[in-house]
Amino acid sequence: MREKDMFRINGFLGVLLFLLIGAAVVFSFRQFTLTESPVSFVLAVIGVVVLFLLLSGFTVIQPNQAKVFTLFGRYLGVIKHEGFWLTIPLTIRKTVSLRVINFNSDKLKVNDLEGNPIEIAAVVVYKVFDSAKAVFDVENYKTFVHTQSETGLRHIASQYPYDNVNNDYEVSLRQHSDEVGDELTKDLQKRLELAGVEIIEARIMHLAYSSEIAHAMLQRQQAKAVLAARKVIVEGAVSMVKSAIDQLKDEGIVELDEEKKAQMVNNLMVAIVSDKGSQPVINTGSIY
Structure with missing residues (x-):
């Protein structure tokens, strides 16, 4: 089933047509009362029926709105253009919003x-x-x-x-x-x-x-964050230790053998990486 345009005319033209037919009905009834002509009576009755049919054909379409028309179970079409319209009488209309x-x-x-x-x-x-x-x-x-x-x-x-x-x-x-x-x-x-x-x-x-695994997944995310932070800290610590040893060597402040370098690296890494503040140990040298 697809959209197709419904037959329609401007509603104000329909109102004009309604008034003209209404005037004709009044004239026919007047002629019937004067002459008692059966033809005038039949025309007046037909005019009244047509007026009621016209009334059922008027419809108003709001902006962003569509009306779907059916007549005795048959799909006739759709009016999507906003305004006042006259269409086929006796139709059943279903309104559909076209708004977002x-x-x-x-x-x-x-x-x-x-x-x-x-x-x-x-x-x-x-x-x-x-x-x-x-x-x-x-x-x-x-x-x-x-x-x-x-x-x-x-x-x-x-x-x-x-x-x-x-x-x-x-x-x-x-x-x-x-x-x-x-x-x-x-x-x-x-x-x-x-x-x-x-x-x-x-x-x-x-x-x-979900609530049953949310706590476990939170712990996993926290562990991942801690590992990432530790990685950054260790990389920074290695860079700092290397820089310290190179500076001591370049400026000739102290000569360090491999054993003392290893001990210095160990002490610096512990001091930098440790979560808790480290206590310095001052080496005063041997008494004797």
Whole structure:
């Protein structure tokens, strides 16, 4: 089922036609009362019927709104142009909003690519581009959008890991939200085209580990951060020790054999890398 334009004329022309027919009805009734002519009576009755039919044909279309028309179960067409119109009488009209709509999905509990339980939710922005499909091809297009959005979100969440800890994957849910959002948009568009819906944007708005593993994953992240910090500290400490030994050697302050160099390196590394403040030990030399 696809959109097609519905027959219509300007509503104000319809009002003018209504007034002309109304005047003709009044004239016919007047002639009937004067002459008791059956022809005048029949014309007056027909005119009254036509007036009621015309009244049922008037419709108003608001901005960003469409009305789908059916007559005795047959699809006639759609009016999407805003304004006051006169169309085919006795039709049934269903109104469809063409405005942009957004909704926040519920928080879903799914397993990511690595099998970790996570909580995820998304915001979906969409609008109807084919009102005939939205009315006739699905039972309720808004319910259909919500259901298919959750299905698509579950599918996309299971295709990627929550976090790329060991750089084993090119895309992760936490680090590549834009790429994941683009894939979610494409997936939802395929699912919702049947309902005449265009997906404008779909983005992840909530992402977290599920409560039963959140503490363990937090510890893993903390351990990773500590290791990264330690690596930076050790690299800095090695550079500082090397610089100190080279400066002592270049300026001839003291001659150090390999054993003393090793002892000095050990003491400096402990002093720099240690979390706790180190206590200096002053070597005063031998008494004897």
